[in-house]
Amino acid sequence: MRNRILQFALVLLITGSIIWALHYFGYLWYVLTVSGIVVPLVVIMIIFIENRTAESTIAWFLVLVFLPIIGVVIWAMFGRNPRRRRRSRRSHEERQLFRQAVRPIRSLAVTDLSPDHLKLANTIRNFGGGGVDVHTSSQVLTNGGETFPAILEAIRSAENHVHIQYYIYRTDELSTAIRDALIERAKSGVEVRFMYDGLGSYGLNESFLRPLKEAGGKVVAFDPISSPLFIFTANFRNHRKIVVVDGKVGFTGGLNVGNEYDGKDPKFGFWRDTHLRLEGRAVKELQATFIDDWLYGQIEKDDTWETFANETNLPLYFPAHDVETDGAVQIVTSGPTSKDPAIRNALIAAIITAQRSIWIATPYLVPDNETLTLLRLAARAGLDVRILTPGKGDSFTSYYATRSYFGPLLKDGVKIYTYNRHFMHAKIVLVDGKIGVVGTANMDIRSFVLNYELMAFLYDTESAKELERDFIDDFEVSIQLSSQDYVKRSFRFRIFESLSRLISPLL
Structure with a gap:
């Protein structure tokens, strides 16, 4: 941490010295004027050459024309093509060696599925997803009231190691309880590795983390904002939520760690979310994902x-732990360095297989053209297509950008529901009541392309039936939006939607 602060201070010192020298010799305004014209033009050319989508190119063009200096800074931090991302603090070969070493023990495709589901699972695997596994039990954890007690129970039962990773980790009552459980296990000789996203958890401070480190726990910030290299990684965040205990039990889903996720924040009130508890062979996929991120994120290179x-x-971190259960589980991950947007492709593949219904819950709906078109076509074909979104948003731009997509969807027969019990943060897809998807990815371009995400696909499991029951409960406390209601929205709302829709490719 101290080295990163010194590096950042050095960058500020050098930048300030250059500005002072330009001002002293009378060249400052001349340089700023020329830079304000030339640099935005160079950035526009870079964006044009990268062959982005037309919507993204136009949005960036408008930002750079009307806000040239600010636009360049925003592009440098949030608009760079993922292929230009600095790949790793550790050698790329190190992570490749790890992936090769664990490949033989990870999940493989099986034949104990219906032909349609097996075809989908193999298609997803060809897109870059993991193998489908029939030796993993899954349990839906609805809201923080079920999720956090289950996670605490698993941590307190750990005998060998606990691996924990979150996008947002607060420093409040709930966060402290989980940290203290980790400290207790670390003092008992259990290996504890704690990783958080450097931007999402920017509020984490040394005083909060020090007791865990002193107890023997290892702590890593994924692309910390205290590094001067933050400008190159700010747009590519690790949005995954993973807990792995002894390589046998794992958790993932939509919930970060903080009082608001447990419904204790007055601003949001009741917080609707969904998490997943897994036990069995598919936990190896969660474990491998965590370790891969850990090898990238750590700076001290202890591991x-x-x-x-x-x-x-290898047997300690990837133990043989098969659980006989119904159905199957398949883990899919993707990120800015992935060859293909595996999660987006997997969701499209699942939508295409639908014969009866497609139910989606997402807090942010900013789909690409292909996803939007498929949902509209499915509704026109007579399928029961429903989308559940928050009735109350946590982000002005995302909230109105989401609502800007309602018009064409409603016109083609998609049923739009707005959750009427404060905020809805769950990321769920249910196809025909048999294929369930739970994880960290929203139905938006950022999750599909820019973030590190993880989704669990559930085939013919009891968990899929639980998701269907939760959906029905959610629909009952939601407001179904009609085309007539949407058309009657105020002019002010239309302006907000249009502006948010314009920059939605940048979100």
């Missing part, structure tokens, strides 16, 4: 790929 994958430790 190498051999720490997790040598002959002695």
